[in-house]
Structure formats: structure tokens, C-alpha cells
Amino acid sequence: MNSRLIFLPLAGIAIAGGPAYATVYLSVEQAQAVLFPGATVQPQPRTLTEEQVKAIEHASGVHVLTKQLKVWRVSAGGWFIVDEVVGKHEYIPFALALDDKGAVKGVEILEYREAYGGQIRDPEWQKQFLGKDASAKLQLGKSIRNISGATLSCKHITDGVERLLVTYELVLKQSGR
Amino acid sequence: MNLCSNNPAVERAQPWLGTLVSIRVEGLPSAEAHRAIAGAFAEIAAIHRLMSFHDPASDVSRLNREAALHAIAVHPWTYSVLAEAQQFSRASDGCFDVSVAAELVSWGMLPTPQGAHEPLRGTWRDIELFSGNRVAFRRPLWIDLGGIAKGFAADRAVERLRECGARYAVVNAGGDMRVEGENPERIRLATPSQSDLAPVLELANGSVAGSSGTVQQKRRGKPACGPHIDGSRRAPAPIDRFVCVVAERCVVADALTKVAMARGTESTDLLRRFSASAYLKDPGKQWLRIGAMETAAA
Incomplete structure (x- = not known):
């Protein structure tokens, strides 16, 4: 075990740790391969009606952000859905895999571009991002992908999954067979 | 930091333990890295189901x-x-x-x-x-393992990754982190900076758990309080202190962060006893390092 505390200029760190920076975990295709290995998927996008949106919001208690449902039917049975939730400030895209009975098979976060924890409220912290672009990344030799000290809640993601489970019950279940 | 340019880093994130857990593996062929990560997430999911305060079946x-x-x-x-x-x-x-x-x-x-x-x-x-x-x-009691289970999960996940052949891996369970490998990982410490320099921890072959006493929830008619409690005083820990504890195992770092948060420099002997150290920052004061002073990477 070895550790040391160093101090680095904020300009470089801002890009790595702040909203100007996104950690990309998986592409949609990679998430499909991870969640349904070896299966083929068929896109079956839907547009929710006004009534369906109301019914989903009523049953899940979660606000529906968009009527467009990005959904794929899986050859081996089951569904693959890509959706997003609003984190503290940014959209967090995620993929949900449902088995042929509509039970959760897996959740993968696709991208994370949230500012971490409380420092977003700190005006000094926010100031760092003004006028920054991707080229500023070069100021720091290697990017900083992890932050410690501000536990992130995943409640918005579990709420999003809850909403999609209701969406499955009300919209996909009858139509998918 | 790619150890082998032919094998790009594979990183995935899933919601577990009430937070976002990310796992990064470097140096393994992609298919093997994904298998290792899937195995590690399966362990974390099992820990989530066993130790959840919210799930009635845990x-x-x-x-x-x-x-x-x-x-x-x-x-x-x-x-x-x-x-x-x-x-x-x-x-x-x-x-x-x-x-x-x-x-x-x-x-x-x-x-x-x-x-x-x-x-x-x-x-x-x-x-x-x-x-x-x-x-x-011995009497009716409510326990919550939220102050220790994330550290335990990071340890289990790293063990699993190691069994799958990973030589460099980082598991981050909502800021409780374990780094496996000799190459130091740079970790931003989430404390607001007054200067234009931000604190960054370089960590190799070890774990860190950090805590800022950020007020999580406003309590009607009650004093502001952070997420941590001094168990012996049954009172909230200071809300304006930042602490991170470094130890070999993440379960140790996770648990001792609560003590260092509540007790500050008074926790020095305890940290030493567990071969752990803490970086501590109180408002208006210099950074302090307390506890065990590590030798070069063992």
C-alpha cells in the first residue's frame, strides 16, 4: 500500500471531475452484448400515448421524461431498453435488460457526466468550468476518473428502473408476444 | 494508464448499495475483462441483497x-x-x-x-x-451496515477480479475505493478548494474511503447534520470537516472514516492500530496526515 497527497491545478482537474467531463462506460451495442451475450436484438421503438404516460406516472410515482421509448426485442426472449434519468444536474443514460417474464436481468450505466456531490454548489468549484473545452484535458497528463468523499445516491436510477418496469407491464407485455 | 496498449481499459458501472459502483480493469483482453467484471458485480449484488436496510428479505x-x-x-x-x-x-x-x-x-x-x-x-x-x-x-436494536458494507464489497470485488487474472483494477463503491496494482491511481478528494490547487490522492495497492460532512438532508426544526454519527455520543459528526482514510483493505478504510470524521486527531492511535492513516482537513486549517506512516510500497 502506498499513498500520497498532491495538489494539482484546478484547470486540469475541472475537466476530469466536473460536468465538462463524461465517463463513458459502454456504448448501446456493448451494453446489448454484455446483457444478452450471443443474442440478436431487433429495434422496436415505441411512442407512448398521453394516456400511457399518465398511467405510467400514476403507477410508478415517477415522472416520464420522454414519450419516445428506445426498446429492442431480444432473439432469445426478453427486452433491452435504453433510457435516461436526471441526476443532480445532468442526464444519466442507462440500459435495462428484462428477461422474457419482465424481471430485471441487469442494469448498466452507459455514461456518467454528473458533477460529484456537494461541490457543484460551491461557486469557486463552478467557476472552473467556465470557458473550458475538451482541449484543456491535455493540461493534466492522465485523467482523474474517481472521486472520493462525496457519496452519490443512485435513487434516481432505481426510480428510472421502477418506471420502466411499469412501462413494461402497461405497454410492452401485451404487445411483445 | 494502459498497462498494455493492446488491451484497452474496460470500465462498467451499476447501481448497488444505494450508490453507483464502478469497476475498471486494465491489461486483460476485453472478453476476459468483462467476465471478471461481471463476476465482481455478482458478488456486490449478493452483498447488496444480504445487507440492505431497505429490503425486508435481507x-x-x-x-x-x-x-x-x-x-x-x-x-x-x-x-x-x-x-x-x-x-x-x-x-x-x-x-x-x-x-x-x-x-x-x-x-x-x-x-x-x-x-x-x-x-x-x-x-x-x-x-x-x-x-x-x-x-x-440482547434487546431490540436496529442495525445498519451502510457504514461498512461498501468497503467490504470493494474488497470482495477486488478478490474476485484478482482470481480472474486482473493485475490492475479499481473498484469504486460510491467513493469507497480499492486500487489493485502498483501503478498509482489519482483520486480527486471532494472537498471545495479555496486555492487554485485541488487535493488529489495518489494510491497504489490499497484502499481509500472519504467523507465530507456535507449536509445531506435538511431536518425540519432540527440542527443541520451530516451523514455521520459519533456512535458513543449519539450525535452528528462535524459537518464541515473532510476526512479520507487510507488502509490496505477497504472495509477498514470505510469503518475508520467514521471514527476519524467524528474524532479528528484524537483518532490517531486507533488508525495506527489498524495500520491506517487519514488525511484530514478542517476549515481554515492546513491538511493533516495522521495515523500510520507507510513505508514505500510493500
């Missing part, structure tokens, strides 16, 4: 409902986390205490457990561990 919920009535057999992992928790409680004279769930519920930070008797001023001393992974409470 070991923790079963204990909160029934352990005051009779001894309950739990999963060996739950037992092992409780055994470690008891060790930290003993060593810190109750500053770390998993039975603070009663306070967290009364402050609105955890939901009231269903079907569990109201706790009666119990503490960690009322938890009894028996052979055969059986646990009993």
Missing part, C-alpha cells in the same frame, strides 16, 4: 425484526462484516457503531423498518455473535 432486516427474540443464522459474509464491525466498535469505544440506525431513522435518513420492535437505547455491546454464523441482540 439479513439486516431479518436481524432487526427477530434477533432480539432469538438467534438468527445469517450468511457468512453478513457474519464476517458484523464481526469486523464489532472489532471497530470495541477499538473505538463505540464511536463506530452499526446500531446507530435508530438515530438515522429518527433523523429521516433511513426508513422505519417494517415489523421491527422499537429499539431501546441499545448499542453494539448488545450484539452477540455465536458459532454457526448465528447472531442475537
Whole structure:
């Protein structure tokens, strides 16, 4: 075990740790391969009606952000859905895999571009991002992908999954067979 | 930091343990890295199901409902986390205490457990561990493993990744992090900076758990309070302090962060006893490093 505390200029760190920076975990295709290995998927996008949106919001208690449902039917049975939730400030895209009975098979976060924890409220912290672009990344030799000290809640993601489970019950279940 | 340019880093994130858990593996062919990560997430999912305060079917919920009535057999992992928790409680004279769930519920930070008797001023001393992974409470008690399970999960995940051949891996369970490998990982410490320099921890072959006493929830008619509690005083830890604890195992870093948060420099001896150290920042003061001083990477 070895550790040391160093101090680095904020300009470089801002890009790595702040909203100007996104950690990309998986592409949609990679998430499909991870969640349904070896299966083929068929896109079956839907547009929710006004009534369906109301019914989903009523049953899940979660606000529906968009009527467009990005959904794929899986050859081996089951569904693959890509959706997003609003984190503290940014959209967090995620993929949900449902088995042929509509039970959760897996959740993968696709991208994370949230500012971490409380420092977003700190005006000094926010100031760092003004006028920054991707080229500023070069100021720091290697990017900083992890932050410690501000536990992130995943409640918005579990709420999003809850909403999609209701969406499955009300919209996909009858139509998918 | 790619150890092998032919094998790009593979990183995935899933929601577990009430937070976002990310796992990064470097140096393995992509298919192997994904298999290793899937295995590690499966362990974390199992820990989530066993130790969730919210899930009525978890070991923790079963204990909160029934352990005051009779001894309950739990999963060996739950037992092992409780055994470690008891060790930290003993060593810190109750500053770390998993039975603070009663306070967290009364402050609105955890939901009231269903079907569990109201706790009666119990503490960690009322938890009894028996052979055969059986646990009993001497009086009604509500325990929450939220202050230690993430560290335990990061340790288990790294063990699993290692078994799958990963030589460099980082597991981050909501800021409780374990780095496997000689190459130092740079970790931003989430404390607001007054200067134009930000604190960054370089860590190799070890774990870190950080805590800022950021006010998580406004409590109507009650004083502002951070997410941490001094178990022996049953009072919130200071809300404007930043602490991160470095230790070999993440379960140690996770648990001792609560003590260092509540006790500050008074936790120096305790940290040393567990070969851990802490970086501490109080408002208006210099950064301090307390506890065990590490030698070069072992």
C-alpha cells in the first residue's frame, strides 16, 4: 500500500471531475452484448400515448421524461431498453435488460457526466468550468476518473428502473408476444 | 494508464448499495475483462441483497425484526462484516457503531423498518455473535451496515477480479475505493478548494474511503447534520470537516472514516492500530496526515 497527497491545478482537474467531463462506460451495442451475450436484438421503438404516460406516472410515482421509448426485442426472449434519468444536474443514460417474464436481468450505466456531490454548489468549484473545452484535458497528463468523499445516491436510477418496469407491464407485455 | 496498449481499459458501472459502483480493469483482453467484471458485480449484488436496510428479505432486516427474540443464522459474509464491525466498535469505544440506525431513522435518513420492535437505547455491546454464523441482540436494536458494507464489497470485488487474472483494477463503491496494482491511481478528494490547487490522492495497492460532512438532508426544526454519527455520543459528526482514510483493505478504510470524521486527531492511535492513516482537513486549517506512516510500497 502506498499513498500520497498532491495538489494539482484546478484547470486540469475541472475537466476530469466536473460536468465538462463524461465517463463513458459502454456504448448501446456493448451494453446489448454484455446483457444478452450471443443474442440478436431487433429495434422496436415505441411512442407512448398521453394516456400511457399518465398511467405510467400514476403507477410508478415517477415522472416520464420522454414519450419516445428506445426498446429492442431480444432473439432469445426478453427486452433491452435504453433510457435516461436526471441526476443532480445532468442526464444519466442507462440500459435495462428484462428477461422474457419482465424481471430485471441487469442494469448498466452507459455514461456518467454528473458533477460529484456537494461541490457543484460551491461557486469557486463552478467557476472552473467556465470557458473550458475538451482541449484543456491535455493540461493534466492522465485523467482523474474517481472521486472520493462525496457519496452519490443512485435513487434516481432505481426510480428510472421502477418506471420502466411499469412501462413494461402497461405497454410492452401485451404487445411483445 | 494502459498497462498494455493492446488491451484497452474496460470500465462498467451499476447501481448497488444505494450508490453507483464502478469497476475498471486494465491489461486483460476485453472478453476476459468483462467476465471478471461481471463476476465482481455478482458478488456486490449478493452483498447488496444480504445487507440492505431497505429490503425486508435481507439479513439486516431479518436481524432487526427477530434477533432480539432469538438467534438468527445469517450468511457468512453478513457474519464476517458484523464481526469486523464489532472489532471497530470495541477499538473505538463505540464511536463506530452499526446500531446507530435508530438515530438515522429518527433523523429521516433511513426508513422505519417494517415489523421491527422499537429499539431501546441499545448499542453494539448488545450484539452477540455465536458459532454457526448465528447472531442475537440482547434487546431490540436496529442495525445498519451502510457504514461498512461498501468497503467490504470493494474488497470482495477486488478478490474476485484478482482470481480472474486482473493485475490492475479499481473498484469504486460510491467513493469507497480499492486500487489493485502498483501503478498509482489519482483520486480527486471532494472537498471545495479555496486555492487554485485541488487535493488529489495518489494510491497504489490499497484502499481509500472519504467523507465530507456535507449536509445531506435538511431536518425540519432540527440542527443541520451530516451523514455521520459519533456512535458513543449519539450525535452528528462535524459537518464541515473532510476526512479520507487510507488502509490496505477497504472495509477498514470505510469503518475508520467514521471514527476519524467524528474524532479528528484524537483518532490517531486507533488508525495506527489498524495500520491506517487519514488525511484530514478542517476549515481554515492546513491538511493533516495522521495515523500510520507507510513505508514505500510493500
